[in-house]
Amino acid sequence: MRSMSATTEPRPAPAAGTAPPHGGRRTPAPARTGRRRSRRRTSVLLQAAMALMVLYTLLPLYWLAVNATKTNGELFTSNGLWFGSEFALWDNIVTTVTYQDGIYLTWLFNTVLYSVAGAVGATLICALGGYALAKFDFPGKRAVRAVVFGAITIPATALAIPTFLLFAELGIADTRMAIIIPALVSPFGLYLMTVYAADSVPDSLLEAARIDGAGAWTTFWRVAFRLLAPGVATVLLFNLVHTWNNYFLPLIMLSDPALYPLTVGLNQLNSQVTTGANLEPVYNVVLTGSLLAIVPLIVSFLFLQRYWQSGLAAGSVKQ
Amino acid sequence: MSTAPPADPPRRPRRRRRDWTGLVFVTPFLVVFTVGIVAPLVYASGLSLFRDQLIGGRSFVGLGNYADALTDARFLEGLSRVALFLGVQVPIMIGLALLAALVLDSGRVRAMRFMRIGIFMPYAVPSVVAALMWGFMYGDRFGLVAQLNEATGLALPSPLSSTWVLAAIGNVVTWEFVGYNMLILYAALRAVPEELYEAAAIDGAGEARVALSIKIPALRPALWVATLFSIIGSFQLFNEPNVLQSLAPAAISTYYTPNMYAYQLAFNANQVTYSAAVAVLLGAITVVVAYVAQRLTERGNRR
Numbered sequence: 001m002r003s004m005s006a007t008t009e010p011r012p013a014p015a016a017g018t019a020p021p022h023g024g025r026r027t028p029a030p031a032r033t034g035r036r037r038s039r040r041r042t043s044v045l046l047q048a049a050m051a052l053m054v055l056y057t058l059l060p061l062y063w064l065a066v067n068a069t070k071t072n073g074e075l076f077t078s079n080g081l082w083f084g085s086e087f088a089l090w091d092n093i094v095t096t097v098t099y100q101d102g103i104y105l106t107w108l109f110n111t112v113l114y115s116v117a118g119a120v121g122a123t124l125i126c127a128l129g130g131y132a133l134a135k136f137d138f139p140g141k142r143a144v145r146a147v148v149f150g151a152i153t154i155p156a157t158a159l160a161i162p163t164f165l166l167f168a169e170l171g172i173a174d175t176r177m178a179i180i181i182p183a184l185v186s187p188f189g190l191y192l193m194t195v196y197a198a199d200s201v202p203d204s205l206l207e208a209a210r211i212d213g214a215g216a217w218t219t220f221w222r223v224a225f226r227l228l229a230p231g232v233a234t235v236l237l238f239n240l241v242h243t244w245n246n247y248f249l250p251l252i253m254l255s256d257p258a259l260y261p262l263t264v265g266l267n268q269l270n271s272q273v274t275t276g277a278n279l280e281p282v283y284n285v286v287l288t289g290s291l292l293a294i295v296p297l298i299v300s301f302l303f304l305q306r307y308w309q310s311g312l313a314a315g316s317v318k319q
Numbered sequence: 320m321s322t323a324p325p326a327d328p329p330r331r332p333r334r335r336r337r338d339w340t341g342l343v344f345v346t347p348f349l350v351v352f353t354v355g356i357v358a359p360l361v362y363a364s365g366l367s368l369f370r371d372q373l374i375g376g377r378s379f380v381g382l383g384n385y386a387d388a389l390t391d392a393r394f395l396e397g398l399s400r401v402a403l404f405l406g407v408q409v410p411i412m413i414g415l416a417l418l419a420a421l422v423l424d425s426g427r428v429r430a431m432r433f434m435r436i437g438i439f440m441p442y443a444v445p446s447v448v449a450a451l452m453w454g455f456m457y458g459d460r461f462g463l464v465a466q467l468n469e470a471t472g473l474a475l476p477s478p479l480s481s482t483w484v485l486a487a488i489g490n491v492v493t494w495e496f497v498g499y500n501m502l503i504l505y506a507a508l509r510a511v512p513e514e515l516y517e518a519a520a521i522d523g524a525g526e527a528r529v530a531l532s533i534k535i536p537a538l539r540p541a542l543w544v545a546t547l548f549s550i551i552g553s554f555q556l557f558n559e560p561n562v563l564q565s566l567a568p569a570a571i572s573t574y575y576t577p578n579m580y581a582y583q584l585a586f587n588a589n590q591v592t593y594s595a596a597v598a599v600l601l602g603a604i605t606v607v608v609a610y611v612a613q614r615l616t617e618r619g620n621r622r
Contacts, residue, residue, distance in 0.1 A: 042429055080461060159356060159359055185355035190348055
C-alpha cells in the first residue's frame with residue numbers, strides 16, 4: 001500500500017479552495033447579492049430546470065415525512081404523496097422509541113456518541129496538525145505531508161475490512177472504541193486545515209504572541225484557534241456527517257445490537273420486516289425511525305451553515 | 320507543551336524556526352493515522368498472503384489469493400459492474416451538478432439560496448436512509464411506482480427488477496451527491512475574480528466566449544476533484560446495494576459489487592484471508608484508476 005500513497009500524492013491544490021465553505025471565502029455575503037447578478041433577467045427555462053432539480057432532491061424527503069405520519073395499515077391503502085385519514089406521527093414516534101424496550105434510543109445514543117466523539121476528536125487533531133504543517137518547520141515535515149495527503153484517496157470503505165481484521169485480532173472488534181478510533185482519522189480534514197491555517201493565520205500575529213512570551217500551546221489556543229474557527233466548523237461538520245452516516249464499518253465491526261448505530265440498526269430492522277423474519281410488519285417504525293435519524297443532521301446543517309457564513313464574512317472583511 | 324520556552328529572544332525575525340514544536344502538534348494525527356490506516360493496511364496485506372486450510376491450518380501462499388481473485392468470475396463480475404456504473408452514473412451526476420452550478424452562477428434564477436440548500440440537502444441524509452427511502456418508493460408494497468402504474472394504467476417496469484436495479488442504485492447515488500458536487504463547482508465559479516468578467520465584457524466577449532475562456536478553465540480543478548471522489552465512490556459501492564438487497568434479493572447477488580463480495584467472503588463464507596486480498600486489491604485498483612484518470616486530465620490540460 002505504500003505505492004498507493006506515493007502514486008496519489010500530487011493532488012491538485014485547489015481542492016480546498018473549491019470545497020464548499022472555502023470557495024466563497026472571498027465573497028463577503030451570501031451568493032444572492034453577487035454584483036454581476038443584479039443586471040441579469042430571470043430566465044423562465046433555467047428557473048424551471050432548477051425547480052425540477054429541487055423537486056427531485058426534496059421529493060423523497062417529503063415522501064418520508066408524509067409517510068411517517070401514517071399508520072401501518074394506511075401506508076398500503078393511501079396515496080403515497082399525501083397524508084392518510086389519520087395523523088399518526090406522534091403514535092409512530094412513541095412506537096418507535098419504545099419498540100423492543102427502546103432499542104431505537106440506544107441506537108440513537110450510540111450514533112450521537114460515535115459522531116460527536118469521532119468528529120470533535122478528529123477536528124481537534126486536524127486543527128493541531130494542520131496548524132503545525134502550515135506554520136512550523138520540523139524534521140520529517142515533507143515526509144509527513146507526502147504520506148498523509150497521499151492517503152486522502154484511500155477510500156474509507158476500503159479500510160473497513162482491513163480495520164476489522166486488525167481489531168478482531170486485537171480483540172477490540174465488538175466495542176465502541178472500534179467505531180470511534182477509525183472516526184478520529186481524517187486525512188482530508190488535515191489537508192483542509194493545513195490550507196486554511198496557511199491562509200488565515202498571519203505569521204506576524206504568531207510572532208507578536210511569541211514576543212509577548214506566549215508559549216506555542218497558549219498561542220495555538222488563544223490566537224490561532226480563533227482564526228481557524230470557520231475551518232474548524234467545516235471539518236467538524238463534514239466529520240460529523242461522515243460518522244453519523246457511516247454504515248459499512250459498524251456493520252462489519254459490531255455484532256452486539258446494543259452497540260449498533262442507527263444506520264445498522266434501522267437496516268437490520270428493515271430487512272427483518274421485509275423478509276418476514278420479524279413477525280410484526282412494523283414499517284411505521286422503520287419509516288419514523290429513518291425520519292428521526294435525519295432530522296438532527298438537517299437541523300445542524302442549517303444551523304452550521306449560518307455559522308459558516310458569518311465566519312466567511314468575517315474572513316473577507318479582514319482581507 | 321504548555322510551558323514551551325519563551326526563551327529565544329527575537330533575534331531572528333522569521334518565525335519558522337526548525338524545532339520540534341510542530342512535530343509535537345502533528346503527533347496526535349500521526350498516532351491515529353498509524354492505528355486507523357497504516358496498521359490495518361499492513362496487517363490485511365500480510366494476512367492476504369496466507370490461506371486457511373481445513374488440514375494444516377494457515378499456510379503461506381504468497382500472491383496466490385491475488386492470482387485467484389484476478390480469475391474469480393464473481394470478483395470480475397462485480398468489478399465490471401462498478402466500472403459500468405462509473406461510466407454511466409458519474410457523467411450524468413457530474414453533468415447535472417455542472418448544469419446546476421452554471422445556472423446558479425448565471426444569476427438568472429430566483430430563490431437561489433433555497434435552491435442551493437435544497438439541492439445540497441440529500442448530502443446530509445445517511446446513505447442507508449436514502450436507500451431505504453428510495454427502496455420503499457421503488458417497491459411494490461406501498462411504493463410510488465406501483466401506485467403510479469395503478470393510477471395511470473401504465474406498466475412501468477419495477478426499478479427493483481434485475482434489469483433496472485443498477486439504474487435504480489445509480490439514481491440513489493446521484494440523488495445523494497449531486498448537490499455536493501454542485502457546491503464544489505459553484506464555489507469554484509464564485510472564486511473567479513470579478514475583474515476577469517469585466518475585462519471580458521470590455522473586450523466584447525459574448526456569453527459563450529466567457530463560458531469557454533473563463534468559466535470552464537476555472538472549473539477544471541474542481542471538476543477533477545468531483546470526478547475523483549465519484550470514481551472512488553463507484554468502485555467502493557456497497558451501502559446502497561447492500562440495503563436494497565433485502566428488497567430485491569433476486570436482483571442483487573451477494574457479489575453484486577466487489578465490496579459486497581469481500582464482505583460476503585469475510586462473514587458468510589469464512590474465507591478471511593481471501594477477503595483481505597480482495598479488499599486490498601480493490602483498494603489498489605481504485606487508487607490506480609483515480610491516478611490514471613488524473614494523469615489523463617493533466618495531459619489534457621497541457622494541450
